[in-house]
Amino acid sequence: MWVCVSESFEVDVLVQKILEAATGGKQPGLQLQTLASQLEGYISGKKYLLVLDDVWNFDLGKWEVLRSILNGGGSGSKILVTTRIENYATMMNRGSSHPPHVLKGLSSPQSWSLLRLVVSGGDHQLANEPHNTINVEEIQTEVMKKSVGVPLAVKTLASLLYFKNPQTEWLSFLRSDKLLSADQEGSILHNLKLSYDYLPSHLKRCFVLCSLFPKDYEIDVNQLIYKWIALGLIKSSPNGSKQSLFSLGLEYLMDLTWRSFFQEIKRGWLGNIESCKMHDLIHDLAVSIAGHADEITENTWYISLNHDLWCPSELASHLAKAKRLRAFNVPYKKWYQSGTTWDEFSFKTFVSNSGSLRVLDFKNSGMEVLPHHLQELKHLRYLNLAFNDKISRLPSSVTMLQNLQVLNLCGCRSLLEFPKDFNKLVNLWVLNCRDCFALTHMPVGLGELSRLERLSWFVVGRDSSVHKHRGGLSELKNLNNLRGILQIVNLGHLRGTKILSSPSLAFTIGGEANLKGKTHLEHLSLLWDDGNTRKGREEMAACLKGCEEDVQFDESLLESLQPHSNLKTFSVKGYIGRRLPIWMNSLNQLVTLQLAWCKLHHELHHLQGLPILEKLILGGLIELEHMDEDEDVDSWVMNEGAQKNESKPFFPSLKDLALRGCPRLKGWRRKPPQFPKLSKLVISQCPLLTSMPSFPRLDTELELLYSNIQPLLDTMNMSVIGHIVPSSTSCSSSSLYPSSSCEVEGLQYPLSKLKKMHIGGIYYPPKEWLHGMQHLTSLQEIRIDECLGLEETLYWHNISHVPNIKICGKYIKIGGEYLLNEDYWNNFPQILQVWNFLLSYLPLFSLHQLSIYFQKSYL
Numbered sequence: 001m002w003v004c005v006s007e008s009f010e011v012d013v014l015v016q017k018i019l020e021a022a023t024g025g026k027q028p029g030l031q032l033q034t035l036a037s038q039l040e041g042y043i044s045g046k047k048y049l050l051v052l053d054d055v056w057n058f059d060l061g062k063w064e065v066l067r068s069i070l071n072g073g074g075s076g077s078k079i080l081v082t083t084r085i086e087n088y089a090t091m092m093n094r095g096s097s098h099p100p101h102v103l104k105g106l107s108s109p110q111s112w113s114l115l116r117l118v119v120s121g122g123d124h125q126l127a128n129e130p131h132n133t134i135n136v137e138e139i140q141t142e143v144m145k146k147s148v149g150v151p152l153a154v155k156t157l158a159s160l161l162y163f164k165n166p167q168t169e170w171l172s173f174l175r176s177d178k179l180l181s182a183d184q185e186g187s188i189l190h191n192l193k194l195s196y197d198y199l200p201s202h203l204k205r206c207f208v209l210c211s212l213f214p215k216d217y218e219i220d221v222n223q224l225i226y227k228w229i230a231l232g233l234i235k236s237s238p239n240g241s242k243q244s245l246f247s248l249g250l251e252y253l254m255d256l257t258w259r260s261f262f263q264e265i266k267r268g269w270l271g272n273i274e275s276c277k278m279h280d281l282i283h284d285l286a287v288s289i290a291g292h293a294d295e296i297t298e299n300t301w302y303i304s305l306n307h308d309l310w311c312p313s314e315l316a317s318h319l320a321k322a323k324r325l326r327a328f329n330v331p332y333k334k335w336y337q338s339g340t341t342w343d344e345f346s347f348k349t350f351v352s353n354s355g356s357l358r359v360l361d362f363k364n365s366g367m368e369v370l371p372h373h374l375q376e377l378k379h380l381r382y383l384n385l386a387f388n389d390k391i392s393r394l395p396s397s398v399t400m401l402q403n404l405q406v407l408n409l410c411g412c413r414s415l416l417e418f419p420k421d422f423n424k425l426v427n428l429w430v431l432n433c434r435d436c437f438a439l440t441h442m443p444v445g446l447g448e449l450s451r452l453e454r455l456s457w458f459v460v461g462r463d464s465s466v467h468k469h470r471g472g473l474s475e476l477k478n479l480n481n482l483r484g485i486l487q488i489v490n491l492g493h494l495r496g497t498k499i500l501s502s503p504s505l506a507f508t509i510g511g512e513a514n515l516k517g518k519t520h521l522e523h524l525s526l527l528w529d530d531g532n533t534r535k536g537r538e539e540m541a542a543c544l545k546g547c548e549e550d551v552q553f554d555e556s557l558l559e560s561l562q563p564h565s566n567l568k569t570f571s572v573k574g575y576i577g578r579r580l581p582i583w584m585n586s587l588n589q590l591v592t593l594q595l596a597w598c599k600l601h602h603e604l605h606h607l608q609g610l611p612i613l614e615k616l617i618l619g620g621l622i623e624l625e626h627m628d629e630d631e632d633v634d635s636w637v638m639n640e641g642a643q644k645n646e647s648k649p650f651f652p653s654l655k656d657l658a659l660r661g662c663p664r665l666k667g668w669r670r671k672p673p674q675f676p677k678l679s680k681l682v683i684s685q686c687p688l689l690t691s692m693p694s695f696p697r698l699d700t701e702l703e704l705l706y707s708n709i710q711p712l713l714d715t716m717n718m719s720v721i722g723h724i725v726p727s728s729t730s731c732s733s734s735s736l737y738p739s740s741s742c743e744v745e746g747l748q749y750p751l752s753k754l755k756k757m758h759i760g761g762i763y764y765p766p767k768e769w770l771h772g773m774q775h776l777t778s779l780q781e782i783r784i785d786e787c788l789g790l791e792e793t794l795y796w797h798n799i800s801h802v803p804n805i806k807i808c809g810k811y812i813k814i815g816g817e818y819l820l821n822e823d824y825w826n827n828f829p830q831i832l833q834v835w836n837f838l839l840s841y842l843p844l845f846s847l848h849q850l851s852i853y854f855q856k857s858y859l
Helices: 011-023 032-043 060-070 086-092 108-119 136-147 151-161 170-174 188-197 201-212 221-230 245-258 280-290 312-319 333-338 344-352 372-376 396-400 503-511 537-542 548-560 582-586 710-716 831-840
Strands: 002-006 049-055 078-083 263-267 273-277 302-304 327-329 359-361 382-384 406-408 430-432 457-459 484-489 521-527 569-573 592-596 615-619 624-626 656-660 680-684 701-705 721-726 742-748 756-760 781-785 804-807 810-814
Touching: 002 011, 011 032, 011 060, 032 060, 060 086, 078 086, 086 245, 108 136, 108 151, 136 151, 136 170, 151 170, 188 280, 201 221, 201 245, 201 280, 201 302, 201 327, 221 245, 221 273, 221 359, 221 382, 221 406, 245 273, 344 372, 372 396, 503 548, 701 710
Parallel strands: 002 049, 049 078, 302 327, 327 359, 359 382, 382 406, 406 430, 457 484, 484 521, 521 569, 569 592, 592 615, 615 656, 656 680, 680 701, 701 756, 756 781, 781 804
Antiparallel strands: 263 273, 721 742, 804 810
């Protein structure tokens, strides 16, 4: 039974269509109860396949009613649903053991084959004959570019090319603009516009705004939503819901993504969407609908200019015509590289004629001084000055923009301070000053901005707690609507304040931030330095020096900066206290934890109560010796009712572990059980690390650099996971690597699912270190660097199955093929070693051809 659903998802209509498809007869004018009864009777006990094709609209309640009617079919009955909206497929698939199948586009050869089949009138023999058309490869490329592998688009192209000469007209037609007209019936954009026509009106407005971005542009999702809000394209829910406009904007974006208007979605560690792109055809559709023009007129609302078509002085006079301008994006790349900047006169001319402007995006425009005429933009809601790294100060006129909602100063590395009276920006809800490394302090009155929801960067100034013109941590006290990310930098400035040398005063000052009251905050970083990641190892190590008073001060300060337990990621850097505060165990929602360049003494405290932690990064902990506590004998003690010799897993949900630059780290005092879910492990510059949980189920990546190889050997020497059934007297169930005479049930070797391995800085590794490597059957790449004595211990036949092998910075095998060239042999200067290598280790039984070229120096 095949039913085209299209726009209407009404139960009575669908039941009638299904019944007509099943019986072949019409069922006019019947009520739902009658139709349902007839359908139930018809399918009762019968195995059926029902296809619900092209679902555009969907209602979960109506779907449940329809499913209940269809439940009476025989065993093995199936319902197949096709839709362009991924979210609908997910909801309709609830309760099924099979995930929705997302169809991928056709490949370039498949698209070309389909086009030739359609052009040939469906004649397979004719379609498969060699094509005499010149420029075949160019035509094939254009077909793929225009159709993006969508069969409907390929068939549309074929129908348009059917009456044209392949030799003289195809290529020019494929490159013409006729295909990009949404109004021309039969064009690709005309067919794609059907998807746009089905969009709700609020999504149509948001989609059209995306025409301002260049093709293949990586769209910052947050900035896109901020612009939607600033232009009034997102409205509060009419039902009185307290849902924020940003959350609604995120729903809009997801809805457009599910409808395939966005692609190449990039997500952060916690699954939040960070960026997306539009396919070129979708971008062409947006431009076509927006009706972009080459000339600026009085009715122009949105302007985004390409590259260096205008200089500022010329542009300002043209912009004077756009009396209703709402959004303006500066084309920054080529202007910035050529040194062209906006002069004060051009900017004044621009703002004096742009009184209706809501969005002004000057990101990376190369501006050095921001003129004082900003106050004339009284309706401005979004101002983006990010990555203008020559701006050192903002004009005081910025505080006159009382409708301003978003101020983005990210990457303004020369910015020193904010203007006075910053508290006048009463509607500000986003302030991004991340990576403003020269910023000396936060503005006084910041804490009065009650609508502020996103504050990515907070700079603690020197003497800020006693200086009346510098905002201190107390500015954060009442900002309890903050959400997303917050980084507090330069906490070390408090340590150097003489008046705060008392730990008790440090606790008081830290408590004024009231981090525990910020229930919506998800990501928190506490940095004792300025947050500049470009500092070297020696410079960072120097930051960890301090007297006993400084140590006690840091411990009291960190104790007072307790966040809410809702926190998802937490990072601490530059802390010189001996131990972590006890409240760390209360962060039971924590998913990611990073401790970098901290002077924690001997062992980690209070880190065993983090049940859902998935990512742990420890780096530069120069004093750390053990991961577990010595005095807490029961820290590994069992779950309730378990045997006494059973211990709890260390971080049972951990998937990603990185241990870097911990020169004294020895491991765990009481060796815990293996990591049950660990997927990625990095150990670098930890030469004393010998005792740690085993990791036989590691499946993504293992990196072991300049560290002890013992943890790897311990894991590889574990007994196989599974059950071995002896089939002969020569087979032992305790054998580490069973012989072929053993029957294996569910056998799984340690690291058998690992895909990538990088080993480096292991001098004279033991001969058994690659024993069993042949059982790492999933390994796709192995890198071995700076392993002195490698040629004496490396069992090449054990890694011959790995398709990509890189030794000492040179690939010797890529994609399953050996690259035995001159560059590689330079690593083996002795010809005898070369021949021994070839004859003893390489799988020559599968070799088809061998060519060897020697330099004279070898002879």
